Amino acid sequence: MHAPGPMQLLLIAIVLLVLFGRGKISSMMGEVGKGITAFKKGVKDGSDEIEQAASEAAKDVTPEKDKV
Template sequence: MGSFSIWHWLIVLVIVLLLFGKGKISDVMGDMAKGVKSFKKGLADDDEPVAKPAIDSKPSDVVSSSTDEKTRAS
């Protein structure tokens, strides 16, 4: 009672083929396969380590010099 019989699935398949046609379904499946391949390639590219940018000055030096200039000006 909870599942469909083979006849229900065959009728659904025939309706889908009539609406979309055989060529359009194969095109959609091909595009889906290309998308999956691109997604997997993107995941593989993300595994490469990313170099951290080098910082020349310390943040405390920058903050302290700007606050010293403000106190000297006033």
């Protein structure tokens, strides 16, 4: 399967504009942008949490029997 060419993309854009109108498409794209931003923030928070847990586990490497 191949990617659509520029003419096909233009035709799809025109059909979407006719069906939904400029205002509805604009608000949908805004929601998509908010969703992408929230997803990126969630991924970053998750990776920060994993790194923090790993760094806390790596701080103290003294064996239990040698601890005072």
